[in-house]
Amino acid sequence: MSQRLEVIDPATPPPVWASLRNEAEAVSRKEVALASLLASVVLNHDRLGDALSYQIARKLGDTELRAMSLRDIAKQAYDSDGTLVAKAEADLRAVFERDPACKGYVQPFLFFKGFQALQVQRVAHWLWEEGRETLALYLQSRMSEVFQVDIHPAxxxxxxxxxxxxxxxxxxxxxxxxxxxxxxxxxxxxxxxxxxxxxxxxxxxxxxxxxxxxxxxxxxxxxxxxxxxxxxxxxxxxxxxxxxxxxxxxxxxxxxxxxxxxxxxxxxxxxxxxxx
The missing domain is CATH 2.160.10.10 (Hexapeptide repeat proteins)
Structure with a gap:
């Protein structure tokens, strides 16, 4: 029987980023075939915003907007607006607490397209507020193509x-x-x-x-x-x-x-x- 990797006490929840890294390390030891993926997406980064930037770029990068360029754009958003990271943390907690199929933070971070699409929209919204509407709409288009989720950047x-x-x-x-x-x-x-x-x-x-x-x-x-x-x-x-x-x-x-x-x-x- 599968068990959750951690139990969250709503009164004193542990830091999301630390829990995510701990889970990633545990999964890497158990599933060696995924060790490289977990290292590149989670363990090679020091901050949640950097890991999110990498994940967004990995998912949405294409021949028109290369992954490295997209990663730089997302990183700029997270560095400029700390509320984006705070919202991502709250979104991860929401998935863990409300989805009985979710066993920890690694699952939604790597695989749940609802969570991933929402983080793309948050970056696109930052771009929209910065007056970079065309690029924001490009991210909306890619989000729709990849995740089948269509949320306007505004x-x-x-x-x-x-x-x-x-x-x-x-x-x-x-x-x-x-x-x-x-x-x-x-x-x-x-x-x-x-x-x-x-x-x-x-x-x-x-x-x-x-x-x-x-x-x-x-x-x-x-x-x-x-x-x-x-x-x-x-x-x-x-x-x-x-x-x-x-x-x-x-x-x-x-x-x-x-x-x-x-x-x-x-x-x-x-x-x-x-x-x-």
Missing amino acids: TQIGSGIFVDHGTGIVIGETAVIGDDVSMLQGVTLGGTGAERGDRHPKIGKGVLLGAGAKVLGNIQIGDYAKIASGSVVLKPVPAGCTAAGVPARLVNCPTCEEPARSMDHTLAEVVYDYVI
């Missing part, structure tokens, strides 16, 4: 985000995502047509977005709300409520206290008789 995303599986996620330019949000594959945060300006959803803190959920338009999804899998939401959802169905209806208010952390996708048996 999207504002908080920390502690868990992107599970990742495949088919689409998030528009003016979307805003609060801290501690969890989302599964096939989520769309999009517009309702060809309107311009502020046209995408605003997702509050601690929201859970189920697989295939579609939230469309410049609407607010309140803190700690839950959007059930396969739902189509076109109107605001109050804080602490669950919306489900096509079109979405409120099915319980309040929902569970922290749905994004508990990953509780269950629904109440009593459904309100109005459409949101």
Whole structure:
């Protein structure tokens, strides 16, 4: 039976980078065939930002933008904005704490494309804010090609985000995502047509977005709300409520206290008789 490589105490969590390196060393000894990979991606670096830069370059480098050039761009972002590393640490913790299939930090860092795509978007967002929009859009394009995750570089995303599986996620330019949000594959945060300006959803803190959920338009999804899998939401959802169905209806208010952390996708048996 597989066991997690560490147990995290939420009150006093160990440093993410130290834990990641320790895990990488342990895996290198156990899986010699992966020792070179773990050395190049994790163990040869002194800081998490440097390892992230290498990983992004390794994944997205191509004939148009060579890996070394991409690595320099990512490193510039991490050196210039320390919040990017802090957010990456919080994202890694979120994966470990919320994904029962995750046995440590090495797995998401090396293999989970939801986590990796999110880190690419964070670098692309830094470029966008620096006025380097064309390069930011290039990273978005490569992210979509490699990970099947399409997040506009202008999207504002908080920390502690868990992107599970990742495949088919689409998030528009003016979307805003609060801290501690969890989302599964096939989520769309999009517009309702060809309107311009502020046209995408605003997702509050601690929201859970189920697989295939579609939230469309410049609407607010309140803190700690839950959007059930396969739902189509076109109107605001109050804080602490669950919306489900096509079109979405409120099915319980309040929902569970922290749905994004508990990953509780269950629904109440009593459904309100109005459409949101």
